[in-house]
Amino acid sequence: MKSSYVIALAGQPNSGKSTLFNALTGARQFVANYPGVTVEKKTGYYTYDGTKFTVIDLPGTYSLTAFSLEERVARSVILNDDIELVVQVVDSTNLSRSLYLSFQLLELERPMILVLNMADAAKKRGIVIDTTKLSGELNIPVYSTVARKEIGIKDLKKGIFEEINKPSKFKDFRLNYEELEKSIEEIQKIIDDTELSKYYPARWLAIKYLEGDKEIKDLIEKEKVRIKI
Amino acid sequence: MKKEIFNKLQKIEENYVKENEIPTRVKIAEVRHFNAGKIANKCTIGIKNNKKTFTDKLDNIICNRFLGPIVLFATLFGIYELAIVQGYNLTNYWWPVLGGLQDFVESLLPAEGFLSDPFITSFILWVVQGITAVLNYIPIFLILFALVAIMEDSGYMARIAFILDRIFRPFGLHGQSALPLLLGGLYVGGCAIPGIMATRAIKDERARHATILVVPLMNCLAKIPFYVLLINIFFFQVSGVMMFLISTVTIFVALSVSKILSLTVLKKMDTSPFVMEMPPYHVPSVKNVLRRVVERIWAFLKKVVTIIALVSAVLYFLLNFPGVGKESEKVYLQQEDTIIQDYVNGVGYENPYIYFLNTPEKFANYIDFEQNYKDSVRNKSDEEIEKINKAYLIKNPEFFKIATGGKFGLAEAELEFFDQYNEDYSRALSIFIDETRNLDVLTRADLFREFSASWENANQLYFSIVRTGKITVSGNTLKDSLATTASKPVRTVERERKVIRKEYNDEKIEKSLMGSAGKFIEPVTKYAGFNWKVNISLLSALAAKENTVATLGSIYQSDSDEGSQELSEKISQQEEGWTPLHAAAMMIFMALYPPCLAALITIGTEAGFKWMLFSLVYPTILGFLFAVLIFSGGTLLGTTGLVTFLIFYFIIIGITILLGLYKPRLKKQKI
Numbered sequence: 001m002k003s004s005y006v007i008a009l010a011g012q013p014n015s016g017k018s019t020l021f022n023a024l025t026g027a028r029q030f031v032a033n034y035p036g037v038t039v040e041k042k043t044g045y046y047t048y049d050g051t052k053f054t055v056i057d058l059p060g061t062y063s064l065t066a067f068s069l070e071e072r073v074a075r076s077v078i079l080n081d082d083i084e085l086v087v088q089v090v091d092s093t094n095l096s097r098s099l100y101l102s103f104q105l106l107e108l109e110r111p112m113i114l115v116l117n118m119a120d121a122a123k124k125r126g127i128v129i130d131t132t133k134l135s136g137e138l139n140i141p142v143y144s145t146v147a148r149k150e151i152g153i154k155d156l157k158k159g160i161f162e163e164i165n166k167p168s169k170f171k172d173f174r175l176n177y178e179e180l181e182k183s184i185e186e187i188q189k190i191i192d193d194t195e196l197s198k199y200y201p202a203r204w205l206a207i208k209y210l211e212g213d214k215e216i217k218d219l220i221e222k223e224k225v226r227i228k229i
Numbered sequence: 230m231k232k233e234i235f236n237k238l239q240k241i242e243e244n245y246v247k248e249n250e251i252p253t254r255v256k257i258a259e260v261r262h263f264n265a266g267k268i269a270n271k272c273t274i275g276i277k278n279n280k281k282t283f284t285d286k287l288d289n290i291i292c293n294r295f296l297g298p299i300v301l302f303a304t305l306f307g308i309y310e311l312a313i314v315q316g317y318n319l320t321n322y323w324w325p326v327l328g329g330l331q332d333f334v335e336s337l338l339p340a341e342g343f344l345s346d347p348f349i350t351s352f353i354l355w356v357v358q359g360i361t362a363v364l365n366y367i368p369i370f371l372i373l374f375a376l377v378a379i380m381e382d383s384g385y386m387a388r389i390a391f392i393l394d395r396i397f398r399p400f401g402l403h404g405q406s407a408l409p410l411l412l413g414g415l416y417v418g419g420c421a422i423p424g425i426m427a428t429r430a431i432k433d434e435r436a437r438h439a440t441i442l443v444v445p446l447m448n449c450l451a452k453i454p455f456y457v458l459l460i461n462i463f464f465f466q467v468s469g470v471m472m473f474l475i476s477t478v479t480i481f482v483a484l485s486v487s488k489i490l491s492l493t494v495l496k497k498m499d500t501s502p503f504v505m506e507m508p509p510y511h512v513p514s515v516k517n518v519l520r521r522v523v524e525r526i527w528a529f530l531k532k533v534v535t536i537i538a539l540v541s542a543v544l545y546f547l548l549n550f551p552g553v554g555k556e557s558e559k560v561y562l563q564q565e566d567t568i569i570q571d572y573v574n575g576v577g578y579e580n581p582y583i584y585f586l587n588t589p590e591k592f593a594n595y596i597d598f599e600q601n602y603k604d605s606v607r608n609k610s611d612e613e614i615e616k617i618n619k620a621y622l623i624k625n626p627e628f629f630k631i632a633t634g635g636k637f638g639l640a641e642a643e644l645e646f647f648d649q650y651n652e653d654y655s656r657a658l659s660i661f662i663d664e665t666r667n668l669d670v671l672t673r674a675d676l677f678r679e680f681s682a683s684w685e686n687a688n689q690l691y692f693s694i695v696r697t698g699k700i701t702v703s704g705n706t707l708k709d710s711l712a713t714t715a716s717k718p719v720r721t722v723e724r725e726r727k728v729i730r731k732e733y734n735d736e737k738i739e740k741s742l743m744g745s746a747g748k749f750i751e752p753v754t755k756y757a758g759f760n761w762k763v764n765i766s767l768l769s770a771l772a773a774k775e776n777t778v779a780t781l782g783s784i785y786q787s788d789s790d791e792g793s794q795e796l797s798e799k800i801s802q803q804e805e806g807w808t809p810l811h812a813a814a815m816m817i818f819m820a821l822y823p824p825c826l827a828a829l830i831t832i833g834t835e836a837g838f839k840w841m842l843f844s845l846v847y848p849t850i851l852g853f854l855f856a857v858l859i860f861s862g863g864t865l866l867g868t869t870g871l872v873t874f875l876i877f878y879f880i881i882i883g884i885t886i887l888l889g890l891y892k893p894r895l896k897k898q899k900i
Contacts, residue, residue: 014384014508019517031524069434069499093509096269103261121509125282127273134272148514177260180253183245187238210242210253221235 004052005164006082010074010105011089012098013060016117018042020089020147021057024157029055039073048157056083062097064104066215078108079200085164086112092122092129092144102138106173109201113163115156116144139173174203183210196220284384284509291385292507297392304385305411308376313412313419316369317450323368327361332604340597343589343726344565344733352545359541360534362827366422370526373412373423377430378521382513386430391507399889400484401491402443403436410440410483413447421445421828425835426525435498439491441836442844443483445824448476451774455819463812467871478878479820481885486851488888494843540826547743548769553736561733565589568725575718581697582715585627596723598625599632615640619690626693627712635698635713638706648702650691654684655699743768757818757856758811767818774825809870814860817877821852 009024011017021029025044032041042057058077059070066072078086088105090098095116105112116122116129135142143159145152177184187206191197196205196219208216242253249256290296334357338350345351380386390404397406406428413424424444431437456475464471553561569592573583586592602621606614618637621629630637639647661680665673685692694700698711738744747764754764823845824832833841855877863873 014387019514022517022520067499068432070432095273096265099265099268100261103264121511130272130274134268137268137272175260175264177257179249180245180256180260183241183253186241190234190237207257209238210245211257212252212254220238 004054005084006054006056007085007087007160008056008058008078008083009087009089010058010078011060012062012091012101015060015089015091015098016147017060017089018057020115020117020145021055023147023150023153025055039069046157048161051161053160061101063101065211066213072215075108078110083110085160086110087115087160088112089115089117092116092119093125093127095129103175106138107201107204107207109204111163112140113159114138114140114142116142117147119144120146180210191220282509287510288507291388292391301389301392305407308408309411312369312373312376312423316372319368320365324365327364331357331361341593343593344561344729355545356538356541359537366420367526369420369423371522373427374522374525375518377427378518379513381430382517384508384510387507400488401436401439401495402487403431403433403440405431406436406440409444410447413444414449419447420449421447421824422831425828425831428835433500435491435495435500438495438498438836438840439487441832442490442840443487445828445844445848446479446483446486446821448479448820449774451825452819452822455774456816459812459816463809463870471871471874474874474878475816475820478881481881482821485881485885485888492893537827537830540830544826548738548741550741553733553740557736561729564729568722572718572722576715580711580715582627582631582712586715592722595628595631598628602629602632622693623690627697630698630709630712631716631719634716635709635711636706641705644702644705647691647694650688651695651700651702654695738765756861757853758814758860763815770822771826774822810860810863810873813863813870813874814856817859818852818856821848821855823848
């Protein structure tokens with residue numbers, strides 16, 4: 001068991017990500033810019049059961065394309081830094097849009113937890129989410145919080161601790177791209193034979209290639225190993 | 230990867246598209262959307278209520294076609310009013326704190342000299358002033374950052390962008406460019422620094438850079454005194470019209486420039502399709518807002534203060550070196566001696582006080598003393614003044630008596646004792662003088678020292694009062710007519726000192742690297758109507774635009790009389806050749822002037838060094854071109870300043886409209 005872990009908070013803007021970040025880390029945080037860009041990098045930490053958790057607050061994004069600087073920073077941090085667990089913060093009032101991002105995060109094949117935040121606001125609108133069912137669908141743990149009132153934070157910390165200490169961390173979830181699956185597999189096979197597959201999930205590269213992601217196309221073409229922000 | 234393998238990948242993609250007649254990226258997005266919806270539905274136990282939420286209701290007003298803009302302008306105006314106007318009011322309370330800091334630093338440094346100040350004093354004070362000039366903006370930032378954080382947290386920021394995007398988009402800007410432009414001074418009086426800082430909210434890189442680059446074209450507060458000065462001299466009859474023209478022309482220039490920049494230098498920069506989510510409104514939490522304010526202020530301080538110290542140091546050397554030269558220095562030193570000699574002659578050698586003021590160094594010390602004394606008694610109660618008086622009396626009794634013009638009060642309780650002491654001392658002194666009359670000088674001096682020491686021992690304060698001059702008591706005021714005589718011409722010396730200091734300083738600036746630059750570019754700038762004096766003052770504005778009027782003031786200082794004359798009168802007297810056309814050219818140049826040092830550095834930290842340099846160079850060229858256009862164009866056409874400016878104004882509006890209509894063919898972006 002390690003004595004310190006690094007986790008990353010991902011999520012859409014306005015999902016209450018920053019509030020959750022503050023609720024987790026309290027005053028122990030500092031802000032810098034990612035090298036060379038003006039995107040703010042917030043880092044904080046907390047300890048749970050004698051273990052130190054460093055939390056990186058990723059920029060808020062709706063997806064993980066190469067379109068905007070924020071999205072590039074977010075995915076590059078998850079892939080290149082030693083992130084041991086991704087915590088996706090979800091606005092409970094808007095689950096389906098958040099799931100759009102969840103699929104992309106899951107494709108990065110990192111251990112992940114889903115946090116349904118702002119559960120109270122959802123309830124007010126008559127939305128109740130079945131966490132067990134959702135957890136079953138995505139094959140990852142799901143927690144529910146109201147970060148603004150610091151409800152559910154303890155359970156979440158416990159959940160993070162447990163998840164990160166499980167022997168086999170990565171849960172296999174695969175979104176089925178139907179007819180496209182055949183092409184994805186073909187490309188994946190080709191990429192599997194290259195250096196690149198040592199550093200990035202081959203399936204993810206294949207999907208990104210088919211998405212027309214400029215950065216990934218460059219990467220595959222030139223076989224550059226690190227993604228630059 | 231080998232070319233053929235890459236081609237193979239392309240083949241796979243093409244095959245799929247051929248078979249399914251749908252681009253792969255669209256298919257991927259579709260599958261994700263479909264599954265997201267499916268899973269969300271499956272896992273949501275929704276008692277779907279179709280009741281309109283609070284957010285929906287509020288959005289009906291805020292995003293309404295007619296009400297929306299009204300609410301928006303009210304909000305923007307509110308922010309401007311609170312952050313810029315009230316913020317500046319707050320600086321009235323904040324500035325004395327910084328002034329105290331400056332005074333504290335000053336007190337640690339060697340005192341000013343009569344003619345010029347010790348290098349270390351003037352250099353450190355210059356740098357400290359540069360830093361405090363920026364720190365002065367902190368109240369504005371506090372309010373601004375808090376308001377911005379509240380708008381972000383509440384969800385209103387997203388709506389602003391939504392409403393304004395349609396107006397700004399044709400010019401390469403973004404809905405969220407509105408706030409930065411407003412803070413920069415949309416009409417009159419803003420500040421580019423908070424404006425540039427506020428661009429952080431813009432997620433579109435190209436629009437963010439375009440905004441950063443045009444915010445300094447707005448009318449920052451420091452440009453205003455310069456406008457006012459020139460308008461009062463040359464456009465007195467139409468001052469309102471001219472003020473309106475100069476303040477609004479910048480908006481059109483900014484829109485045009487940002488369009489041109491986005492079509493050229495910023496072309497390759499990332500631009501994101503305008504996807505805007507309207508988050509539900511919620512009440513921002515105080516903790517979050519405060520946290521963000523502190524974070525941003527701290528980041529600002531760390532970056533700007535360190536760099537500004539460095540750059541203002543460089544500027545100091547540019548303005549002060551190589552100096553006036555030995556020959557001139559000698560002339561100034563002679564003048565300095567003459568001033569002191571005149572003073573001594575005027576007061577007369579029989580007055581003992583002149584021995585405390587008979588060299589430039591002593592005089593400079595005296596001025597320092599007087600300044601400190603006057604500062605410390607300002608706005609103090611009588612009781613406090615009494616205490617301060619005593620302290621200064623003991624510190625330097627002669628300076629104190631001169632500073633008070635030979636008249637000062639003493640606590641009533643002490644008056645009687647002092648009166649007695651004074652009488653006894655005078656008697657003892659005349660006896661001492663009688664008795665020692667026939668002794669030799671050295672013995673006499675020794676005896677006098679003993680005599681003084683014994684009286685000082687008896688009462689230090691009283692002795693300080695009586696040891697020089699002749700004290701008479703009238704009522705509860707002590708008078709020393711000799712000190713009064715010595716103090717009267719001090720004003721004249723101070724005035725003359727100011728004059729030669731200014732002359733010295735001006736000559737130093739004129740002969741400095743910056744001054745040489747001003748003269749060097751005169752052959753070019755004359756087409757814009759700028760002579761070398763104007764050049765220097767415009768160059769000095771690089772540090773801060775507040776400098777322009779100050780530098781013009783020092784350059785146009787007349788020789789003999791003191792500053793009773795208004796600067797505007799001096800300029801119109803000394804520059805008879807100047808016409809409103811000259812003024813119009815200067816004003817447009819000032820309107821488009823590159824950002825001040827602090828703003829430049831902010832640009833450097835927000836956009837990068839390359840853009841910092843760019844934002845220094847392009848406004849200079851543009852402003853100069855416009856100034857030449859106005860000055861040379863007006864000269865050719867024979868039109869007056871106002872007419873020329875009006876023609877120019879409408880040309881700019883025309884260009885803006887044309888640019889707004891021009892839409893480059895963009896590759897269609899599919900999402």
